[in-house]
Amino acid sequence: MLRICCTLARAPLAWPAPKPLRGLAFSAAVPKSRAFWRLRSSATAYTTSSGGGKLLFHQLFEEESYTYTYLLADVSHPEKPAVLIDPVDKTVERDLKLVKELGLKLIYAMNTHVHADHVTGTGLIKMKAPTVKSVISKASNAKADRLIEAGDKIFFGNLFLEVRATPGHTLGCVTYVSGDEPGQPQPRMAFTGDALLIRGCGRTDFQGGSSSQLYHSVHSQIFTLPKETLVYPAHDYKGFSVSTVGEEMLYNPRLSKDEGTFKNIMENLGLPYPKMIDVAVPSNMVCGLQDLSRKTVQATPK
């Protein structure tokens, strides 16, 4: 028996199974103002399944780099263990305050890859909460407390995320997918980092990027998930917040094409390099820690 409910900002929404996207229908292709982004920076959902954990889920937004951070916790477990996926240094204080308010025990600060456009929050989180372990893929060649590989399971309470290798945007990109065992949330959730964006994908022109590799990663590791799997990317530049595997297979203007067309699209994106790339990449190879000696560390939120 599955019960799902969710709240968006302060307005409660119905999110009836088996069509959970109905309740998260704030996705829109309309450009949004900064004020809008600030207001809708946190969507919360709970899923419960018999015999398993109860998932608390927040989608959080960082408005300068258009990055999504995700907070997941098993609130049916006595310790309420939690993970943060792709935290940003600028919003660490907000995220840790939320963790504290909700009475969660943050155990992992996880990265989907070495980001080039912002500094990960994992270094700062470890400074403020030293028991938290940082996570990144072994293939990224970056430093972290836990180096993960394809097939690994990352447990928080009775819930877990499995690791799928999805290189192509960078060499070490991974997608974290919620478990498919009884007691895990349904539909499944895929935290795709920059491999698969909503109606887009990560660029492939630096950090060991390869359009051919990205095409195969997405098709073999993400598009093989059940069509109702929820897609949660690390960025959105267009006002979207969530998609599904089925939607992206049909409507992604890049990855729904054949490989040759995809490669041609990727070679002609003409995007300028991210403004922070020279700071972000070296920082993120060591989870941001080397920057902290030059920063005033803010107090842990009360």
Ligand SMILES: N[C@@H](CCC(=O)N[C@@H](CSS)C(=O)NCC(=O)O)C(=O)O
């Ligand atoms: N303008 C931004 C960087 C925008 C950018 O390049 N985004 C990356 C993901 S972060 S490295 C990307 O892959 N974009 C794909 C796309 O189609 O937009 C900045 O200066 O930070």
